[in-house]
Amino acid sequence: MSSGKRILLIIGGGIAAYKCLELIRRLKERGHQVRVVMTKAAQQFVTPLSVGALTNERVFTDLFDLDEEREIGHIRLARDTDLVVVAPATADLMARMAGGHADDLATAVLLATDKSILVAPAMNPHMWLHPATRRNVVQLQLDGVRILGPATGEMAERDESGPGRLIEVPDLVVAIEKALAPEGLKRRSLAGRHVIVTSGPTHEPIDPVRYIANRSSGKQGHELAAAAARLGARVTLISGPVSLPDPKGVHVVHVTTAAEMLDAVKAALPADIAIFAAAVADWRVAHPTTDKIKKSAATTVPTLTLAENPDILRTIAQSPDARPRLVIGFAAETQDVIAHAKAKLKAKGADWIVANDVSPKTGIMGGDHNKVHLVTSSGVESWPEMNKAEVAARIIERAALHLSVKRTAAE
Ligand code: CTP
Numbered sequence: 001m002s003s004g005k006r007i008l009l010i011i012g013g014g015i016a017a018y019k020c021l022e023l024i025r026r027l028k029e030r031g032h033q034v035r036v037v038m039t040k041a042a043q044q045f046v047t048p049l050s051v052g053a054l055t056n057e058r059v060f061t062d063l064f065d066l067d068e069e070r071e072i073g074h075i076r077l078a079r080d081t082d083l084v085v086v087a088p089a090t091a092d093l094m095a096r097m098a099g100g101h102a103d104d105l106a107t108a109v110l111l112a113t114d115k116s117i118l119v120a121p122a123m124n125p126h127m128w129l130h131p132a133t134r135r136n137v138v139q140l141q142l143d144g145v146r147i148l149g150p151a152t153g154e155m156a157e158r159d160e161s162g163p164g165r166l167i168e169v170p171d172l173v174v175a176i177e178k179a180l181a182p183e184g185l186k187r188r189s190l191a192g193r194h195v196i197v198t199s200g201p202t203h204e205p206i207d208p209v210r211y212i213a214n215r216s217s218g219k220q221g222h223e224l225a226a227a228a229a230r231l232g233a234r235v236t237l238i239s240g241p242v243s244l245p246d247p248k249g250v251h252v253v254h255v256t257t258a259a260e261m262l263d264a265v266k267a268a269l270p271a272d273i274a275i276f277a278a279a280v281a282d283w284r285v286a287h288p289t290t291d292k293i294k295k296s297a298a299t300t301v302p303t304l305t306l307a308e309n310p311d312i313l314r315t316i317a318q319s320p321d322a323r324p325r326l327v328i329g330f331a332a333e334t335q336d337v338i339a340h341a342k343a344k345l346k347a348k349g350a351d352w353i354v355a356n357d358v359s360p361k362t363g364i365m366g367g368d369h370n371k372v373h374l375v376t377s378s379g380v381e382s383w384p385e386m387n388k389a390e391v392a393a394r395i396i397e398r399a400a401l402h403l404s405v406k407r408t409a410a411e
Contacts, residue, residue, distance in 0.1 A: 005180045006033045008081040008113075010106045011051070013041020015156045016088040016122035016166035021046065023087065023169050024054045027176065035081065036060065039093065039106045063105040074105060078113035083180055086110070088122035088166045091133050097145070098136035116179055120148045120172055124155060125162025129382075138384050148175050152379020163381060174404055189400045190233035194271040196324070197225040198278035198312065200240035202258045205288040206304060214279050217366045218242035220330075221277030223392035225250045228273070230393075231400055236268040240278055258284065258309035265312055266322075273399050274324040276313040276350075279332060284309050317349035326399055331355040331375075332365070341375040352376050354395060374398070 007027060011020050024034050036051050037060045048059035063074060078084075086093065086106075093106065097119075102108040110117065119140065127133055128150060137147055149167035154160070167175075178189065199221020203211040218239060225237040226247035235250040238261055246252040253264045258280045265274070283306035293302055317327040329350040331341040334357065341355030353375040358365045371385040374395075383394065 004031060004033070005082045006035065006080065007176065007180075008035050008037065008077065008084045008109070008115075010037045010039070010084065010086045010109065011042040011046070012039050012086060012088050012090045012093040012106070012122075013044055014088040014090050014122050014166075015045065017042050017045035019166055019169055020087060021050065021054060023172055024051065026169060026173050028054065030173070030177070033057075035077070037077070037106050037109055039104060041090070041092075060105055063103075063108055074108045075112050077105075078109040079115070081113070081115055083176065084110065084113050084115050084117045085120070085172075085176060086117065087120035087172060089119045091121075091123045091127040091130070091136075094119065094121060094133065094136045094140060098139040098143075117145045118148055118175060118179055119145055120166055121150045121164075122166035123150070123164050124157065124160065125164040128164045129162070134384060141384075146175075146179065148172065149381075152381065163379065171401070174401060178401065178404075189404065190228060190231035190396070193233045193273065193400075193403065194268075195225075195228040195233040195235045195399075196238065196265060196268050196271040196274045197221055197228065197235065198238045198240075198261060198265065198276050198280070199225065200242040200244075201279050202240045202261055202281045202309075203256050204258065204281045204284035204309070205256075206285050207289045207291065207293045209292050212281055212283070212285065213241075214281065215365045216240070216242075216279035218244050218278075219366075219368065220370060220388045220392065221275075222247050223388045224275050224277055224395060225252075227389070227392040227396040228399075231396055233273075236271070238264045238268065238278075240280075257281075258312065262310050262312045262315060265316060269316075269322045269324070271324045272403060273326045273328070274316055275328045275395070275399075276316075277330050277354075278312075280309060280312055282309055283307065311348065313350060314348045326351050326402055328352045328354065328395070328399065332358040334359040338373055338375065338380055341373065342380075345375055345377070354391075 011017050027034050034055050052059045096107050102111045150163050151165040151167050152163045153165045200218030201214045201216040203213050205211045222244050225235050229235045229249040237250045237252045255261045255264050286305045286307040313329045327350045331344045331353050333340045337355050337357050341353045345353045355373045368387050370388050370391045372383050374381040
């Protein structure tokens with residue numbers, strides 16, 4: 001437990017505001033000092049009195065309250081802290097942050113602070129998915145703000161469900177403490193963990209010179225391996241044939257076929273996390289020839305008989321003894337991306353599926369950018385388009401968080 005940190009919590013107006021009482025209680029239990037700013041709308045959901053009773057401090061509500069200005073001032077409020085947390089962040093508050101507004105105490109503090117800002121949004125799914133909110137989220141991320149969630153599930157409104165729930169309070173506490181940890185500790189948050197990543201295509205031989213392949217470049221898988229190594233993990237990258245350099249600090253096993261890839265994964269186990277980013281060929285040629293098939297010797301066009309390759313992800317996810325604690329698959333789709341990804345999550349037994357649209361028009365396969373949906377048993381999160389390194393960093397951070405939350409729960 002890290003103690004003695006100062007957290008400035010900005011409570012926005014939303015049904016989820018009441019969860020901040022639990023958040024404050026937990027942060028205090030863990031030794032942190034919590035100072036609270038409430039927006040006008042937040043005060044419709046919880047009273048400054050009940051918040052103040054938990055923090056043992058006065059709650060700040062008004063930019064133009066002269067007493068407050070004399071006592072502390074919004075600039076000091078913004079600076080005398082180790083971290084700023086906005087929870088729940090409404091669509092409106094995020095829009096005003098993204099626009100650089102400063103017309104109330106909350107936005108003035110957010111504009112004046114020189115500390116890291118974590119934002120935990122909570123709103124109706126339609127509002128979260130609206131292009132205006134999507135734009136604001138991207139803008140805030142570009143400004144260095146970290147967005148936590150939202151989670152997917154039932155809304156307070158009847159018959160509404162989707163992305164928009166405030167992430168669970170224990171997850172918020174973990175994210176806050178991670179953000180407060182010294183840089184060295186943060187970087188090593190996968191220290192002591194073993195991460196296996198598969199990457200690239202596989203080549204299935206037809207004869208000694210020809211093979212069946214696909215357009216996978218291996219960029220996303222290699223970025224994942226590099227990101228895991230940066231967080232301090234021991235990483236085994238099992239790569240099909242690619243034209244990328246081996247990432248730094250990663251143990252790379254080069255393979256050609258799906259069968260070799262499966263053997264290499266089995267040999268690398270046990271692992272804490274396994275990420276199957278490779279575009280494994282579903283079929284191989286049943287009987288590749290040892291000599292080159294000669295056109296001049298053929299009387300008819302040769303026919304290739306295919307045999308099914310082992311499903312590496314399914315084999316490992318469903319292995320009774322050696323299953324890593326977190327198994328992540330990818331779903332490369334050209335239509336009905338989310339529906340297919342949900343089906344794959346179940347059929348393969350993965351914990352998460354990272355789904356992307358690889359139709360040629362997206363330029364994702366072989367390109368530098370990716371737009372993914374994270375599909376888990378608790379819902380679907382659609383992430384904005386990012387470059388593959390950013391997608392990798394986010395997946396790995398989430399994986400590290402997931403393992404640490406699990407560990408906390410087991411303690
Ligand atoms: N995968 C695997 N072994 C295979 C095929 C796929 O490990 N023989 C893994 C991929 O690495 C990916 C996930 O399974 O993590 C889904 O791959 P994808 O090609 O999208 O799906 P398929 O299982 O091939 O299904 P389909 O061809 O019907 O889309």
